[in-house]
Amino acid sequence: MSRSFSVGQLKGLEVSEAIRRFLGTLLESGAVRAVLVPKHTPATNMVTQALVTDREKLDGADPLAPVQMINAAHAVRELAKEPLEQNEGKIATVLRPCEVRAVIELVKLKQILPDSLYLIGYDCPGVYEVMQYRDRVEAVGDADEVRVEVLERFAEAAADPEADLRVACQLCTYFTADSADLSLSWIGADDQSLLLNVLSEKGEQLTQALQGAVGLEEVGEAPERTEQIKAVRARRLKAQDEEQEDLLSALAPCIRCYNCREVCPICYCKECLLVPAKMGYSSERYLRRAQKKGQIKMPVDTVLYHLTKMNHMASSCVACGLCEQACPMDIPLGRIYSRVGRHVQALFDYVPGRSLEEELPVTTFKEEELPQVEDIKR
């Protein structure tokens, strides 16, 4: 199911303003009880997730601002971990594609109840690292200008138009939110106009509730859009193929601070196998371990930590790159985890967050599969 509409009410508006207006209508019409959306905090030049119930407070809401402090799936999890007491009205969560996909994985992992949510995705132009974003805004002096710059560069055919964005974004091939309920798209649209794409049953319901208020006109698929998506995807697939440095040496600076686990939207376990209580040893045991090889690195088990984490979450990794942003040692974790994830996911022809219907690879099996696992020569 996929239908696209142009929105009469939003014609001629700049994309961010159009999104704000659309969210305002959602709140005003009573179609939703609240909106979760990234919002500027002008005094501090930051953009943070905000749960907004008052339409007047949508000023400064800006999902396209090129910065991402957390994967919003974390916030969605807080909002939908249990049924709401008041059963009327859902929450519209306005999400980047990597956040939509993480939410869908968390639904499958039984950490999010989707009933009270609308997932509203949008075409994502990519983001800067947080501190680089702030520096950029300070240098340019205007957050709107920084956003427009990134949006305009997206369509450019230059060799590497996004080189200063976060690496995870430079390598991202899922920059359209195809598995949301609704998506707001601007890629390939002429005169910057925003299209509304209905992608699910729920999305259909919400759209019908809005029909009168915004003026919808069904439009066909724009060939420019398909072309542009194809070109950007091809460029990034090529970048993904590039040689990777040796993984063990890349992980060598790890101090096992657990930041990458904390910010990972997929790592949800309340009791993690990898916490110090589980991995730590008695003082005597460190000495005995040292005696085995004659010496031991401290902190211990940094490589074990990462390789275990990969085994546990790589099949659901949405490659959002937040782990890399959080790493105090600048280990290129986004590149590492997304590459390991791609290889694991390919084994099962699985794309995290592609569909709620697809079972998690680790909770299911086929009776006959993976002959290479039993063939020791590989």
Place this chain on the structure above:
Amino acid sequence: MERSTFEPTIIGFLCNWCTYAGADLAGTSRIQYPPNIRIIRMMCSGSLDPTYVLKVLLEGADGVLIGGCHPGECHYISGNLKARRRVAILKSVLQDAGLEPERVWLRWISASEGAYFAETVREMVDHIRALGPNPLKLEWAV
């Protein structure tokens, strides 16, 4: 040809219902097999977290044998088939980490296959001996 004197250390994670019983049968039947394997009994191959395999490899074990029931014969219905997926993931991660996935073997060996268990250990010891010692044995900074 000169025979290598390297004696590999192999850790076996064997399921209680099939492969462990198969190993037991090999013993009670007096079938000879190399003493290189150290066996850890699990309730099911499906209950093996990959972290334990990683840990022994990082500590320098030369090989890991994971033994479970033949497909369709798991005491817990499908633990072995879930184990197969986990081992597939594990081998993929090992490959990306530049470690050697062929040090990890998954075999289905039933309680009645004592001879096959002994044969598997022989085959594995020969294979790992040819492969050489686990390079991580000397690597302390992991």
